[in-house]
Amino acid sequence: WGNVNPIGPRGVYDEAKRFAEAMTMAYHRYHRIDTKIVRIFNTYGPRMRLRDGRVVPAFIGQALSGQPLSVFGDGSQTRSFCYVSDLIDGIFRLAMSNFHEPVNLGNPREMTIKQFADEIIRITGTKSTIEYRPLPVDDPKVRQPDITRAKDVLGWEPRVGFEEGIKKTIEYFKESLNR
Template structure:
């Protein structure tokens, strides 16, 4: 049986990856330190004979007995509300954590896929963003701890590929959404849906003309899986190129909820990207992949998930005590 280690397994994307690899008939070892992850995302797997979970911080030495065929490194804060609160851990998980996992992959002779991000492009001066664009990133800005950590992660991964001949894959993930997102993680879809369900005004930063491109989780997982199984070692964008402004998105959310909404405008955060749209030509060519789930369908599935949450969960504030993780 093929064995795969998935870090960040209790997170949004990581938990869906666990489901996919179980479905593919593999033995899944999930790992998470639960800074931003939640065990409820994988509790349905605890009784599965082909799943095990380790609560562990990958910035410390990682030991996995027996063989490994694949490693997928998805451990990282992925929302501004998180990585602005835990900047040091955000930097460490993509540097020290990546170093530990690349070393493990080398010892186990395993193929490793690294989760990078569209944030490596920063506030882009090229639109849409292609994989050969170097980006426009402020290394010392408030978002730099995440952006530069991911850029370093890519560089380190490529160094292991070229120097050690390690089998590596790099996915650049664009805005992804779906069930199991945290309602309080600060990203626009859970933020809007949480505010609507709590009968609060929707918070729009800036003038609302900034754009995003949203990819449903099932499409994202399919793209990641195909990339892992490919023979391509350079970065690949996986996202949905259907671009929308935040103002247009407000209207879609209001229509979905069947409510009139009030808007509260706040200043645009520093270095917040004004445009985000992936060029997925490479994914189409190499992986025969492109998104299948339309935004209306994906948003309904996601909204139904948030509606199923308890009042306590909907009202949970994003003020977790991170003090024990800051070192």
């Protein structure tokens, strides 16, 4: 199937996104409406909710609380993380363009979940450890955007480095937890 299983437990989520894109393109073609399709990949930054179920706030919250970081599977699955200001820049560029096909906006710099957990522990300076848990069924092994179209059509690519962005995000969570 590629990186996602269309008939697995996550299939409805993945197929719903594909359906929405198909409907948007059909609407654009039929009604000649100016539509845009953005495919967003793992965005992070200040103002995230601590318990929204995503790995960035989960790991930061666990580390700042001195808890073990919950890594599902062996941690070898990969993700890429795009800082919120980079995403906003990409969305703005697409909105101002005459382009109507899907555009991937994300950071192609990939890291394993284990590497990500290690970085969160290092940057927060906590003594948290890693606790391994069973990998959910159909969890994608790879999530890395191909941003060729964003570069070619929009002149866009992420500019905020991982360490810079994650430090700003950690500072936000520190302030939030101290309120």
